[in-house]
Structure formats: C-alpha cells, structure tokens
Amino acid sequence: AQKITQTQPGMFVQEKEAVTLDCTYDTSDPSYGLFWYKQPSSGEMIFLIYQGSYDQQNATEGRYSLNFQKARKSANLVISASQLGDSAMYFCAMREDTDKLIFGTGTRLQVFP
C-alpha cells in the first residue's frame, strides 16, 4: 500500500497567487513526522517544512504553511504569493519509527507570469 500519496502530477499557478499541493499518508504509528521537499531541475532536494504528528498547530515557514488534518491523514502544502522561482517538483515525505524518509511521487508546480 502506498504510504504517501500525491494525486496531482502537475499544477499551474499564476505569480503572486496561492497554491495548495495535496498529500495524504497512511500509517498506524502514532508518532510520525511529515516533511515537504522542493526539487528544482538541478536535482537537489531542499527541505521546506516539517509537521509532527503531535503538533497542535499547523507548521509555517515564511511563505510555506502546512494544512495538517490528522483525522483525514492529509498534510497539504500551501505556498502563498507564488514566485517564478517556485517552479519545481515538490515531494511530501513521512518518517515513522525508523529513520528513513518515505516519499510520494511528487507534484510538478509551474508558476507563470
């Protein structure tokens, strides 16, 4: 079974608008962490934001926020005021009791002027 599901292969957004990238996860572990990474065409995975399963508030980091709905097992990334440089692949990932990250298949975001 897929542990991390990203159902949007591609998304378009106009510059300065907000966009939501979807992520749902599956785990029976009560303690887990959720991450979002950005991968530009250069290939490097860039950490954006983290949400812990016990965190009461949604995580925010600058223009990035995470809409965490635990009962629905979703952890959507919201990017506000999109910029051209936000165009990239975005990956949702989960860490359970083991140390490894489990990634989704990603969403390609394209920001147009």
Next chain:
Amino acid sequence: DTGVSQNPRHKITKRGQNVTFRCDPISEHNRLYWYRQTLGQGPEFLTYFQNEAQLEKSRLLSDRFSAERPKGSFSTLEIQRTEQGDSAMYLCASSSNREKNTEAFFGQGTRLTVV
C-alpha cells in the same frame, strides 16, 4: 561547510561495468542515507548508516550493491555488473540525530546512465 557533496555528478557506463559513487556528508552529521530516484518517481530508500554502522538496507539493494562508511565520515556506494535498470539518480543525505523532526539534508545527486 557547503552541505552534502556527491561525486561524480554524472556517470555514463557500459552495462556490466562497476561504478562507485562518493558522498561527503555535513561534517557533524552522524547519519547518512542513500536513496535512488528514477524518472517521474520520488526518492526510494536504499540504506543508511549511523556513524560507520550500516543499520538498515532496503530490499531494493540487491547483492550487486554495496555501501560503506569507513570511520563514519564519507560513504561510497558501489554497483557491480551494472544493468540498464540501474540508470537513475542516486541521492545521498545526512542528518544530525534520530529525532523525527530532524530534516535530512540532501546532496545534488549522481546521475547514472547505463548504456
């Protein structure tokens, strides 16, 4: 410290040849991970080290793959008798501790093409 460094960035090899990749983690990080990413997919876990000890290996890591981290510093990933299916981006990451909220820092990857 400029982050996680991987060499080479690109490698083209003929089927059946052996290849070796190197990863230099962030210096104070004791955890080092290898992932493989094929086109259109997210990274898939291969193996990880805590210091010099290899603690977990994925089923994806066939017996043609071997990873080492001597002295708990840099790591090497060797693929013997390469096959076309080994063509992928090989990503290395490092992190500082085991807490679930600790992000892993990734290198820029080594893109392997087997012809």
